[in-house]
Amino acid sequence: MARSLGRLFKGFQSPAFPKAMGAELCPATCVSVRTPFVRTILALPSAFSSKPQDFSLPNSSWGPEMLRLYNHYKSQCEVEVEGEEKQEGPWQRLPSYNRSLKFTPAADLCVLPSGGVYLSKTIQSKARLFTRNITDPGAAFEYVLFVNKEKQKCVGIFQTGHLLEGPPGHVHGGAIATMIDTVTGSHATVLSGPVMTANLNINYRSPIQLGHTVLIESSLDKMESRKTFISCKVTGTDGSKLYTEATALFLSISVSHLLGG
Ligand SMILES: CCCCC/C=C\C/C=C\C/C=C\C/C=C\CCCC(=O)SCCNC(=O)CCNC(=O)[C@H](O)C(C)(C)COP(=O)(O)OP(=O)(O)OC[C@H]1O[C@@H](n2cnc3c(N)ncnc32)[C@H](O)[C@@H]1OP(=O)(O)O
Numbered sequence: 001m002a003r004s005l006g007r008l009f010k011g012f013q014s015p016a017f018p019k020a021m022g023a024e025l026c027p028a029t030c031v032s033v034r035t036p037f038v039r040t041i042l043a044l045p046s047a048f049s050s051k052p053q054d055f056s057l058p059n060s061s062w063g064p065e066m067l068r069l070y071n072h073y074k075s076q077c078e079v080e081v082e083g084e085e086k087q088e089g090p091w092q093r094l095p096s097y098n099r100s101l102k103f104t105p106a107a108d109l110c111v112l113p114s115g116g117v118y119l120s121k122t123i124q125s126k127a128r129l130f131t132r133n134i135t136d137p138g139a140a141f142e143y144v145l146f147v148n149k150e151k152q153k154c155v156g157i158f159q160t161g162h163l164l165e166g167p168p169g170h171v172h173g174g175a176i177a178t179m180i181d182t183v184t185g186s187h188a189t190v191l192s193g194p195v196m197t198a199n200l201n202i203n204y205r206s207p208i209q210l211g212h213t214v215l216i217e218s219s220l221d222k223m224e225s226r227k228t229f230i231s232c233k234v235t236g237t238d239g240s241k242l243y244t245e246a247t248a249l250f251l252s253i254s255v256s257h258l259l260g261g
Contacts, residue, residue, distance in 0.1 A: 153217065
């Protein structure tokens with residue numbers, strides 16, 4: 001298993017990932033990718049799962065606002081150039097799967113050369129991404145992320161389902177933190193390669209009603225050595241109503257940090 005992981009994460013270990021905004025993250029068709037890290041992420045589901053499903057595509061639970069915003073950004077993933085074929089636009093959609101690793105080794109428990117013990121095969125086979133583990137469409141988090149390479153921005157469009165209740169009729173603060181971590185964490189990953197959230201600082205300004213669609217816009221503040229600083233705002237879909245503001249610090253990690261922990 002350690003060998004499988006080593007191969008899997010090989011692309012994560014390059015120190016050059018801060019320049020990964022030059023990466024070609026996949027548009028809706030998921031065909032054109034260039035950096036090793038992005039290739040690794042996108043290759044994960046097809047390499048390790050028999051039936052990968054991209055959960056960031058529209059489904060029947062998406063309401064009109066969710067669809068409107070999705071179409072708004074998707075239309076900017078490709079641009080028409082007169083007399084030429086369509087070209088990549090400023091925005092690119094990030095695909096989203098419900099698991100990142102699916103191992104096949106026989107050993108149920110993996111003891112790494114470093115002495116750390118990684119997840120058992122049983123746990124790994126059941127592991128699912130937190131934000132994608134409720135399979136009933138529309139019940140929890142429905143979302144799609146887009147990144148803009150040039151502007152170093154990322155947006156998340158989230159439709160908040162009834163299972164996310166905190167205060168009556170409104171979204172739980174932990175669910176809001178999860179949405180923010182998802183957008184800023186994905187943004188930091190695109191910018192810097194493998195990272196972990198070290199600090200998340202959230203100001204809740206106004207409650208979000210269950211069922212509402214919100215826009216989460218994240219921007220790069222600065223990069224310093226292993227640190228990527230990102231800030232973001234959660235607003236209504238027209239950007240006028242401010243629900244939440246946050247800043248986040250991500251630290252670049254090596255694969256051994258993840259495995260030995
Ligand atoms: C994780 C990726 C793996 C690959 C997954 C595969 C596919 C993924 C595909 C796509 C992924 C896309 C999106 C991801 C979506 C969501 C993201 C979710 C992310 C999470 O949900 S993740 C879980 C929560 N997260 C943790 O579970 C972290 C626990 N924690 C640790 O694992 C360590 O704590 C760590 C690594 C953070 C640092 O440890 P460390 O040993 O590497 O670094 P160290 O402590 O030496 O600090 C070095 C310098 O950072 C400063 N520093 C450190 N911590 C600070 C803090 N809190 N505030 C301010 N400054 C801080 C120091 O002051 C020093 O600064 P200076 O160098 O200037 O002195």
